[in-house]
Amino acid sequence: MKEYDSRLLVGLLLPSVLSFGAYLVTSSGVLSILPLLLMSERLDEMWKKITSVSIVVIAVVALHVIQLKDIFQDMSSTTGVLIVGLFMPVSLLVSSGIWIMMSPRRYFTRLSASVSFPVVIGCFIVLWLLGESESSRETLRIYQEVLNSVIQMLMGTQMAGTDSNAMNKFVNDMIIRFGLFIYLVQFLAAIYISEIFLHRNSSSFEQRMMQWRVPQEVLWVFLGAFTLVLVTFFTESTLVEIVAYNISSALALLYAVHGVSIAVYLLKKKLEHLRVLRTFNFSLMLMALPGINVIAFLGFALLGISETWVTYRKHE
Numbered sequence: 001m002k003e004y005d006s007r008l009l010v011g012l013l014l015p016s017v018l019s020f021g022a023y024l025v026t027s028s029g030v031l032s033i034l035p036l037l038l039m040s041e042r043l044d045e046m047w048k049k050i051t052s053v054s055i056v057v058i059a060v061v062a063l064h065v066i067q068l069k070d071i072f073q074d075m076s077s078t079t080g081v082l083i084v085g086l087f088m089p090v091s092l093l094v095s096s097g098i099w100i101m102m103s104p105r106r107y108f109t110r111l112s113a114s115v116s117f118p119v120v121i122g123c124f125i126v127l128w129l130l131g132e133s134e135s136s137r138e139t140l141r142i143y144q145e146v147l148n149s150v151i152q153m154l155m156g157t158q159m160a161g162t163d164s165n166a167m168n169k170f171v172n173d174m175i176i177r178f179g180l181f182i183y184l185v186q187f188l189a190a191i192y193i194s195e196i197f198l199h200r201n202s203s204s205f206e207q208r209m210m211q212w213r214v215p216q217e218v219l220w221v222f223l224g225a226f227t228l229v230l231v232t233f234f235t236e237s238t239l240v241e242i243v244a245y246n247i248s249s250a251l252a253l254l255y256a257v258h259g260v261s262i263a264v265y266l267l268k269k270k271l272e273h274l275r276v277l278r279t280f281n282f283s284l285m286l287m288a289l290p291g292i293n294v295i296a297f298l299g300f301a302l303l304g305i306s307e308t309w310v311t312y313r314k315h316e
Helices: 002-026 029-044 048-073 073-101 107-114 114-131 134-155 160-177 179-199 201-212 218-231 239-271 276-285 293-306
Strands: none
Touching: 002 029, 002 048, 002 239, 029 048, 029 073, 029 179, 048 073, 073 107, 073 114, 073 134, 073 179, 107 114, 107 179, 114 134, 114 179, 114 239, 134 160, 160 179, 160 239, 160 276, 179 201, 201 239, 201 276, 218 239, 239 276, 239 293
């Protein structure tokens, strides 16, 4: 009995310790969820998997509370900075937990459910920050100062007040308008890496990769969001801009992955000895390579969208 309890304890704590350790060392939400995703297959019961994720969530929240308590004396400032600072790491952890819970359902279904938490919480945070409360203004002021320091450190020079404000505004706009896109890139990267490690020797996994697609019904959501983007050129509404740009950019990313899947499938048909995963990795790298990333991204996204009308692949 004691041996069973010790094995159970190790099984629960090992993924949590590795995950929290990765976060402590790197402060990266992506690296912190990789141990949970990779080791979830080793745990035979769902409650064990969710317990491991919950332990890390509690540990990360406690770490941030302790760190901020030593920095800020004002409770309103601490709460606001804590909420915004915890959004990315906690959301990634919760998303990974949902992803694990929904196995073995379709990838798109699992992904949609996984991002539901950051979407809902992110909306509340944005609405709060756009408000006129004292805590939201103080939180924005603190993050503006932090952002200004980071920008000047990266630039390696002291910027003039006007230039600094303009750069701050640009970065803030990018984060608010493309926050879901940024989040999705990180979460998809973690999922992709973990899936490769877990199924690297599986031919059926390669087949699933080449058959991955965005459901046709999603196109209407994308077209609606893109229409709203066009509307923002003629009207001034911060909320409409946030919704339009976030949804359209996030779905464009999914269509780009869809396009990569089509391209690899077509290449595999022509070249039987093609390495599927290697070609996938190369295609994804093209979308991250400065200079050609925009062209590659748009090309793959348009290819993915076009399968709504053109049948490139048979359902296998």
